[in-house]
Amino acid sequence: MSELLRVEDLVKTFPSKKRGVPGFAAVNGVSFTISEGETLGLVGESGCGKTTLGHSVLRLAEPDSGRVFYRGTNILEARDMRPLRKNCR
DSSP states (O other): OOEEEEEEEEEEEEOOSSTTOOOEEEEEEEEEEEETTOOOOOOOOTTSSHHHHHHHHTTSSOOSEEEEEETTEEGGGOSOOHHHHHTOO
16 A cells, blocks of 8 residues: 555644743644555544644644655645645545
8 A cells, every 4th residue: 555644743832822831732743654545543632632633734734843745745845735635535
């Protein structure tokens, strides 16, 4: 099977709303690979970063660091996501 999606050391932080309080890492160093034909289940408590991880992989929320490869293309370096999203079927 060929590699469909590879996520390497993905990090997404959010600033604190309180002055002087550091922000928090919603996603901190997440890595995984999904091959064609595989399914990944993501399970965790409410507020643990599942949605933020999904948004970061899709670039609906820009990650702070890490790499996301879709069919071998690092999508975090892509200027325009529309062609990639159109062909994600």
